[in-house]
Amino acid sequence: MPTILSTLLLVLVIFLVSTLVLFFIVQKYLSFFKFENNGYPAIFSFAIGTTFGLTLAFICVSTWQNYNHIDSVVSKEATTLTTIYRTLDAFKPEFRDPSAKLLTGYAKKVITQEWPLMSKSQFDHDAYNDFHQFQIRLLHHIPLNNAEMAAQQEELRLISEYYALRLERITSAKSALDHSMMLTLGLGALIFIFYQCLHAMPGKRQHLVMISLLSISIGLIFFLILSYNTPFSGPNAISPEALSKALELWQIDSAVPLR
Numbered sequence: 001m002p003t004i005l006s007t008l009l010l011v012l013v014i015f016l017v018s019t020l021v022l023f024f025i026v027q028k029y030l031s032f033f034k035f036e037n038n039g040y041p042a043i044f045s046f047a048i049g050t051t052f053g054l055t056l057a058f059i060c061v062s063t064w065q066n067y068n069h070i071d072s073v074v075s076k077e078a079t080t081l082t083t084i085y086r087t088l089d090a091f092k093p094e095f096r097d098p099s100a101k102l103l104t105g106y107a108k109k110v111i112t113q114e115w116p117l118m119s120k121s122q123f124d125h126d127a128y129n130d131f132h133q134f135q136i137r138l139l140h141h142i143p144l145n146n147a148e149m150a151a152q153q154e155e156l157r158l159i160s161e162y163y164a165l166r167l168e169r170i171t172s173a174k175s176a177l178d179h180s181m182m183l184t185l186g187l188g189a190l191i192f193i194f195y196q197c198l199h200a201m202p203g204k205r206q207h208l209v210m211i212s213l214l215s216i217s218i219g220l221i222f223f224l225i226l227s228y229n230t231p232f233s234g235p236n237a238i239s240p241e242a243l244s245k246a247l248e249l250w251q252i253d254s255a256v257p258l259r
Helices: 004-029 040-090 093-118 125-140 146-171 179-197 204-229 241-255
Strands: none
Touching: 004 179, 004 204, 040 093, 040 146, 040 179, 040 204, 040 241, 093 125, 093 241, 125 146, 179 204
């Protein structure tokens, strides 16, 4: 998996090299398009920059909020699954122990098998089958006392909540921005930088430095968008740490005899 630093450097290098290539193409072949900085080009530059900047800001904040939301969903999923596991304490060992084994196996498969698949927008059917078998056992179980009856009703409610959380996690494995949005952002950056290349300035070196700094600034924003665009892949991919910690708690609970 690429690191944050390597991804950042890659994005900045791509933006900087592309900008320099575009700058030299404009200077060599499109010099007749240049315009003097008499005030009117600055007005249009400000208008283009404002429109493009607001679009970048909106999308950057939107992807960040979506990433945080999915991270919260993963934490809630682990918490709900832990509550389901611990509510099994109300049942007799004949039902509790096999059910706990199914839940433990399901959690392990989600961590080791399903999580890597989510970077490709996929999920593991085998892991889901274990949880489904647990639900079937619960539905077919006949409560032996009032405590088991109350626990069974609570488990069914928790399972319904968990299904919604799991479904939201799986459907969020895809990119938050579709290809048309990414294409629009890329073309917007190209147009904005191209327009800045057309300005006539006293010195080429000064113009080159300003264009380079502009491309690096835009590249930083694109890095943030790309980092949080796919919650389960990339340098900032959400890890199954919450579920792993929950599984550790289960193992501690199983080591203590239940009465």
